[in-house]
Amino acid sequence: MEALDHMNLASDKNFTKLLMPGENLLMTLKVIKFNKRNKAQERTVAITSTGVLNLKNKKIQRRIELTSIGGITRSRNGEEFILHCPNEYDYRFSSPLKDQAVQTITRAFRELSGRGLLIWETNELNLKDLATTKSDKKKGVTRMPASETAVNYQSISGNGEESKENRDRRSRTIFRASNNSGEVSMNDFTILKVIGRGSFGKVMLVQKKDTKEVYAMKSLRKDALLEREQVEHTRTEKLIMQHTNHPFIVKLEYAFTSPDKIYFVMEYMRGGELFFHLKEAKKLAEDRARFYAAEIALALGHLHQQNIVYRDLKPENILMDDLGNVHLTDFGMAKMLGEGGTTQSFVGTPEYLAPEIIACSGHGVTADWWSYGILLYEMLVGIPPFYNQNIQLMYELIQHGDLRFPQRNPLSPAAQDIITKLLEREPRRRLGANGVDEIKSHQFFEGTDWNLLEQKRLPTPFTPKITNQLSTENFDEEFTSEEPVNSVVPEHRLKLVMQNQDQFRDF
Known part of the structure; x- marks a missing residue:
């Protein structure tokens, strides 16, 4: 397993001499650790082949043996995660690298024990009430969820096959x-x-x-x-x-x-999620982003002609075929509206929500063009324009924050113009409010042959690696x-x- 040494501790002899014989360093990262009084403390965590080390000033404050971990609860929407340790108490952390950390711990646990580690997921951002404290332990109270409620329970419990024919x-x-x-x-x-x-x-x-x-x-x-x-x-x-x-x-x-x-x-x-490729590339060249944006615009335009609002446009819901064309998937948030209709539902992924969805003032298909503007910005810059770890603050920025473009390696004037017009907070003035043709005729797409594009006859800017x-x-x-x-x-x-x-x- 390749080490994800974000804190560069592998080359620090004072740290490596603290490791046990045969213990391999797998990942290091900065975290916020919450103590028994719910006070946030900055710490470094080192994940090894045998344990999770809680470090302060490169000294081990606590060694959590992998074999003592009974499972992990992680937030779907936030950065917190809990290591449940049934024989002592739970450890609650927060980190932007939460998913990498959980993945590294679960792999190490499997390699060490030959078993899978239970994973629970929650929509909660603050996991304080889900962690077993020292005082809970003294009272005989555990907050670790029931095994059968884990998202991967069946796959690691030996009952995975459909046994009831x-x-x-x-x-x-x-x-x-x-x-x-x-x-x-x-x-x-x-x-x-x-x-x-x-x-x-x-x-x-x-x-x-x-x-x-x-x-x-x-x-x-x-x-x-x-x-x-x-x-x-x-x-x-x-x-x-x-x-x-x-x-x-x-x-x-x-x-x-x-x-x-x-x-x-x-x-x-077979090409996988756009999210996968964007994560690898960090950000995309303008020609490549333009190609994907053009195909997505045609897909959204088709849905809007049928009075369908998609409402969950994000890189994870855009899949790539063998040649490198992109396709929308996952219509779990979509809704069929009446002609020119609106709906009040609060649905979607926080970074991509249109202001009118957050305000619950009623939204129609133009909400998709806001998300489309966010996606285009993310493809070109590498991060959504109003992203913030604090979701409530992010909602405030989406509704009232200034749209800023990078000063270094600036986007082209055409790219800045289309994004600015897509991220118009008044839905009726937003680019696309009068249909997809407004998008197609913008100068950002100048030279695009829309007929050949729809027939998949244009060369793709990137071909995914596919071995079979x-x-x-x-x-x-x-x-x-x-x-x-x-x-x-x-x-x-x-x-x-x-x-x-x-x-x-x-x-």
């Missing part, structure tokens, strides 16, 4: 593309890899047994959809995907349900290293689904 036999096909035939169920597919994970399930690379065709399969747990009131959103997602046919939107091939899950089988984009048809090298190892199994929903959770099965009847 009768569930599969009760599968029902609810959509198939016109070129596909026959009923499908999980028995028709071989799971090859995990390539993504969300709040309600995961995305897997699968192969259809009879045709050997490779697809991306999104599985959604019905119990999670019910608990978080996402059934209607999922129904809308299916309807939009099955009725949408566009060269830059991921195509739905099949959809089917089982008693405990809903499955969407989609074309597989089953390639997953353009997806994050955090996912592809997971054991590829289709988990079983526990019986006590299945009862919740059975009691509310009528909500899924018209899928």
Whole structure:
């Protein structure tokens, strides 16, 4: 495992002599550690092949043995994470490198113990109430969640395979593309890899047994959809995907349900997420960003013509095909509106939210053009324009902050102009308010042959590395290293689904 030595401690002899014989340094990073009084303390953490070291002035304040960690809770939306240590108390940290740290700890734990480490996720930003303190421990209180609520519980508990065949036999096909035939169920597919994970399930690379065709399969747990009131959103997602046919939107091939899950089988984009490539490149050259922005504009324009507002435009939801063309995916936040209609829902990803969504003043399809402006800025600069670790402050900046462009390596006047007009806070004056043609005719896209682009006949600025048809090298190892199994929903959770099965009847 390559060391992520952000604090350059590997070359510090005073530090390395503190390591145990055979102990390898895997990662170092700055963190905020919260003590028993919830006071924030700056610390350095070193993750090794056997432990997590809490350092102060390069001296070990505390050694947390990997084998003492019972699991990790991490915030989906913030930077905090907790190391649950059942035999003592929990350690709560905050760091912008949270995901890298958690990934490094889980890999080291697996290599050391041969077992997976339980991971819990929460939407909470402040995890204070989720950490077991010293005083809790004295009272016999633990705040570590139940094992079966971990997002990876089934894949590491040995119960990952679908053991109840009768569930599969009760599968029902609810959509198939016109070129596909026959009923499908999980028995028709071989799971090859995990390539993504969300709040309600995961995305897997699968192969259809009879045709050997490779697809991306999104599985959604019905119990999670019910608990978080996402059934209607999922129904809308299916309807939009099955009725949408566009060269830059991921195509739905099949959809089917089982008693405990809903499955969407989609074309597989071997090039991976734009997020993956943007992370590698840091920022994109203007010609490359222009090419992706043009394809995304055509996809959004197509949705808007059908009065669909997408509402979750971000690099993670943009996938790349073998040639390097980009496609929109994940319509879980999308909504079908009436002609010129608006909606009041507060949905989306914080960095990309339009001001009118934050203000709950009603929004329509023009909210997508704001997110599009944020995305274009991020592709060219490397970070969203109003990003802040404090989400409330970020919302304030989105609504009232000044739009600033980098002084070093400045963007072209055309790029600055289109971004400025897209990030107009008054939706009616925002570029795109009168349709996608406003975007296409802007000078930033001067010289773009939109017909050839839509036919995918223009050369792409970047071709992803793809070694074979089953390639997953353009997806994050955090996912592809997971054991590829289709988990079983526990019986006590299945009862919740059975009691509310009528909500899924018209899928």
